[in-house]
Amino acid sequence: MDRLSGLDASFLYLETPAQLMHVCGVIVLDPSTIPDGYSYAAFRAELDRRVRDVPEFTRKLRKVPLGLDHPIWVQDRHFDIDHHVHRLALPSPGGYAELVELTSHLAGLPLDRSRPLWEMWVIEGYHGTDGQERVVVFSKMHHATVDGVSGSNLISHLCSLEPDADPVTEVEPLVAGREPGHRELFGRSLVSMLARPLNAVRLVTPSAQLVTETIGRARAGTAMAAPLMAPRTSFNGTITGHRTLALADMSLEDVRQVKNVTGTTVNDVVLAVAGGALRGYLEARDELPSSSLLATVPVSVRAESQRSGGANKVSALFARLGTDTEDPLERLRDLAERNQHAKEHHQAISADSLQDWAEFAAPRTFGLAVRAYAGLRLPERHPVVHNLVISNVPGPPIPLYFMGALIEGLYPLGPVFHGAGLNITVMSNNGKVHVGVIACSESVPDVEDLVRRFPAELAALKAAVVSAQTPKRQRKSGSRAAAR
CATH class of the missing domain: 3.30.559.30 (Nonribosomal peptide synthetase, condensation domain)
Structure with a gap:
């Protein structure tokens, strides 16, 4: 069991049908570098193998009784890669215009909160400016699960420095913990709720000091906008x-x-x-x-x-x-x-x-x-x-391979707000x-x-x-x- 932080949970509360709080990525791949050649079945199987031990890919939300506290993460004991990885093909002529039209539509679809909060679409039939066929992976992960840096780290777990090498980052094998019962969860949430007034008092003094310092900086012309x-x-x-x-x-x-x-x-x-x-x-x-x-x-x-x-x-x-x-x-x-x-x-x-x-x-x-x-x-x-x-996110200074395919483009996309x-x-x-x-x-x-x-x-x-x-x-x- 892992309780969401208030900041993580805030991205859940901010979400509406118009204000979607997931982050997306467009990953353009050269499949010619895959050692045994590209096939969707092999690509999906390798992806399934790599995400199985990563909590961010295999945990789902569970609400607490009466909404007394932020939700918790629990292991999805029925995790199925087919719920998260999908195959699509671009319509002819399969160029940039068709790619952005399709991915724009996918970006506007909400994630299913009853499952781990991520999806990937493997898009075939994309032709780059050189006319060669590419594979594009369009990914979505909820902001409650990742920020810019942690999202980049997650992607690196699916990447390697050589087409047939191990992932750049390794994770410890995932051990499914005990899921708390209704009464235990209610009790923990009640304790957390009762502690909030005390925690609020502790934040008042440093916040007041910050306001005073900001006023001083504004007068001196050295405050941020x-x-x-x-x-x-x-x-x-x-x-x-x-x-x-x-x-x-x-x-x-x-x-x-x-x-x-x-x-x-x-x-x-x-x-x-x-x-x-x-x-x-x-x-x-x-x-x-x-x-x-x-x-x-x-x-x-x-x-x-x-x-x-x-x-x-x-x-x-x-x-x-x-x-x-x-x-x-x-x-x-x-x-x-x-x-x-x-x-x-x-x-x-x-x-x-x-x-x-x-x-x-x-x-x-x-x-x-x-x-x-x-x-x-x-x-x-x-x-x-x-x-x-x-946002400006530092990325890899050297070539990386996603499931053995050379990454030619890595385009992050954040949420938009009212x-x-x-x-x-x-x-x-x-x-x-x-x-x-x-x-x-x-x-x-x-x-x-x-x-x-x-x-x-x-x-x-x-x-x-x-x-x-x-x-x-x-x-x-x-x-x-x-x-x-």
């Missing part, structure tokens, strides 16, 4: 259950070159490129606001957390994306400075504060509040909390930066126009960096010539 101060855009309203997604690639070497020359970070460059892409997208639609868009940027606190339990170990900071700045290099420099302040501010916040406060999320109250929030269309009536979510119907997630992989964009289709009708601006914005930023360096080189060259 504040929520509820974002401009309104077409994707900041009530969402539907329809999804649309798009994919793009950028050069990791280009990102690093810009980072090294400007003294910034990879995350700074990614956010600056995203800001430029969003600026172009909104400007083309005559929707560009005069003030900068505000993004929520999830931050992993796995290394700093003092909590042993829970799948989600994340916090978040708010970042202005510089969409009100036309010059890409100026945008990067301003963003890097603001990000430094935001990081320092964020470090002053306890790594476990979000997890600690999430413990007080009441299942019934939380769920009813979310439904009322959407039903009354409140996202369109109050100030915009944030415009979108942007009030912020757009999510951008990037992940590095073997010299590339894969960009996954997912949105409510009514909020962002042309997501392809947005995602194709990412490589162009990186090229523009790189050109601006080179241009800024050229006069210095010329001056140095002229000085050497004069000396001679």
Whole structure:
């Protein structure tokens, strides 16, 4: 038995038919590297073998009596791979357009909560830009089960460094524990509920100190950007259950070159490129606001957390994306400075504060509040909390093989929310930066126009960096010539 943390459970309570709380991934595979050749039957059998010992793949939810506490994980004693792995084929001509249309539809389907909260679709008949046939795996896992880092670790358990090698990460054999009875579960939940007031008192003092420090930072101009101060855009309203997604690639070497020359970070460059892409997208639609868009940027606190339990170990900071700045290099420099302040501010916040406060999320109250929030269309009536979510997940620097097939593309896709119907997630992989964009289709009708601006914005930023360096080189060259 393993109780969900408050933060993990919150993703269950936040879910509605329109606001789905699973994370997705599009994995493009070259099946020619599989030692014995590709067949769906063998692929499925190997997948079944590898997930059997991994708790995240074989446990399911069990509610506690009267909803007194967060649910628990229990072993699914009737686990069947056929409930989780499905086979599909793309319609002709099997290109990118057909792939994103199919995966957009799959992304809008909820997971079955009576079973372990994950699914995979093995999609055959996809032809890449070189005309060669590829296999695509579209995966879904509920956010109650994984965050960005733990999800990446789970995928690595299904991957190897060579086509016929063992998985990159190993797990200890799964031992099915005793499932508690109704009375035991009720008793534990009652004890947990009675302890909450005492735990709340313990959180008051550090939270008050944080508020005081934030006020001081705001006066000094070193606080991170504040929520509820974002401009309104077409994707900041009530969402539907329809999804649309798009994919793009950028050069990791280009990102690093810009980072090294400007003294910034990879995350700074990614956010600056995203800001430029969003600026172009909104400007083309005559929707560009005069003030900068505000993004929520999830931050992993796995290394700093003092909590042993829970799948989600994340916090978040708010970042202005510089969409009100036309010059890409100026945008990067301003963003890097603001990000430094935001990081320092964020470090002053306890790594476990979000997890600690999430413990007080009441299942019934939380769920009813979310439904009322959407039903009354409140996202369109109050100030915009944030415009979108942007995540940057570090991936493998070397080639990886998924069930023996070389991974050519690894595109993560996060959830979208009422009030912020757009999510951008990037992940590095073997010299590339894969960009996954997912949105409510009514909020962002042309997501392809947005995602194709990412490589162009990186090229523009790189050109601006080179241009800024050229006069210095010329001056140095002229000085050497004069000396001679």
